[in-house]
Amino acid sequence: MESLFDEIFAIDGVYGILIISKDGINEFNKFKSPLLEKISSKKCKEFIEKSIDIKIIAKTLEKSSESLLQYSQKRLYIKNTDNGYLFIIMDMFVPIAMVRLNCQLLVPEINKIKSPKGLGRFFRK
Numbered sequence: 001m002e003s004l005f006d007e008i009f010a011i012d013g014v015y016g017i018l019i020i021s022k023d024g025i026n027e028f029n030k031f032k033s034p035l036l037e038k039i040s041s042k043k044c045k046e047f048i049e050k051s052i053d054i055k056i057i058a059k060t061l062e063k064s065s066e067s068l069l070q071y072s073q074k075r076l077y078i079k080n081t082d083n084g085y086l087f088i089i090m091d092m093f094v095p096i097a098m099v100r101l102n103c104q105l106l107v108p109e110i111n112k113i114k115s116p117k118g119l120g121r122f123f124r125k
Contacts, residue, residue: 004109005030008102013091015074019110021084022058031089057085066103068096079103082111 005017009032016031061067061080069076070092077099079086086107088099 004106008088008099008106011090011094011098011102013094014088014099015091016089018087018089019081019084020087023084027084061085066100077103079107081107083113086110 008014008017009030014032016029018026019028021027057078061078065080067078069078073092075090075092075094075096077088077090077096079088086103088103090099
């Protein structure tokens with residue numbers, strides 16, 4: 001199931017993908033860099049719990065299916081799914097049309113996964 005994200009990671013400048021449930025639970029995270037993967041695996045859940053207020057995201061996205069946040073050096077693309085939110089962390093130069101296209105193809109696959117245990121069980125190695 002992890003291979004679903006291969007095409008997004010093939011885009012130069014994409015750093016990571018997070019899937020967060022509507023309850024604020026980190027269902028899946030994968031990063032391109034092994035060092036970032038190691039750091040993120042340990043701290044990602046804590047960071048999400050402290051930094052991301054899922055209620056604010058839900059209210060913001062309730063009438064929109066996607067958002068693009070631009071910072072000084074990075075962009076954060078957020079896609080609303082039936083199960084939660086798909087976050088893609090990328091550089092400024094990444095072609096957003098390519099990311100959107102891949103997400104549109106990916107979201108139906110993510111929406112098929114409906115489990116009380118969450119998406120995480122499908123992405124284990």
